[in-house]
Amino acid sequence: MKSGKEQTADLRWTLQKRMKEVLGRSLHIRHVDSGSCNGCDFEMNTLTNPIYDIQRFGVDFVASPRHADMLMVTGGVTRHLEEALIKTYNAASEPKMVVAIGACACGGGIFGRTYANYGGVDQIVPVYVYVPGCPPRPEAIIEGILLALDRYEELSRNKGEKMH
Numbered sequence: 253m254k255s256g257k258e259q260t261a262d263l264r265w266t267l268q269k270r271m272k273e274v275l276g277r278s279l280h281i282r283h284v285d286s287g288s289c290n291g292c293d294f295e296m297n298t299l300t301n302p303i304y305d306i307q308r309f310g311v312d313f314v315a316s317p318r319h320a321d322m323l324m325v326t327g328g329v330t331r332h333l334e335e336a337l338i339k340t341y342n343a344a345s346e347p348k349m350v351v352a353i354g355a356c357a358c359g360g361g362i363f364g365r366t367y368a369n370y371g372g373v374d375q376i377v378p379v380y381v382y383v384p385g386c387p388p389r390p391e392a393i394i395e396g397i398l399l400a401l402d403r404y405e406e407l408s409r410n411k412g413e414k415m416h
């Protein structure tokens with residue numbers, strides 16, 4: 253059986269291979285914090301540390317949604333951040349792959365649905381992939397990216413679109 257380190261290495265190589273097959277280039281991600289406790293954000297940040305180092309495999313976190321293929325959203329969407337999420341979504345490039353990171357983003361989590369919290373990203377914008385966990389491990393976030401690429405590939409094939 254493979255060690256955790258070997259399994260993580262396999263995941264990263266798979267990610268690089270799938271980006272090449274599906275996009276023909278690197279993947280650009282914009283992170284949106286729509287009201288998280290920051291636990292999910294810390295797990296996301298580990299993806300670029302020297303252990304996971306996914307930038308080396310072709311994933312880039314970008315400052316502008318206009319340059320992003322994917323939005324990674326943390327938090328259950330507070331009313332204060334609703335507008336920011338909508339504006340970021342509208343500014344993002346097609347195909348606007350939205351990945352909800354963590355229990356809050358997937359369905360409200362421990363904050364649920366209240367006067368101040370919408371209770372999940374899909375209450376505001378369409379979600380491509382849900383990554384549960386409180387917070388999810390970095391490996392689960394990588395698997396979420398892979399699922400989003402699979403979904404994009406399938407949707408493009410059904411529409412008869414050329415991907416790259």
Ligand code: SF4
Pocket residue numbers: 287288289290291292293326327353354355356357361362385386387388
């Ligand atoms: S899922 Fe957990 S770690 Fe992530 S934002 Fe919600 S409470 Fe925080």
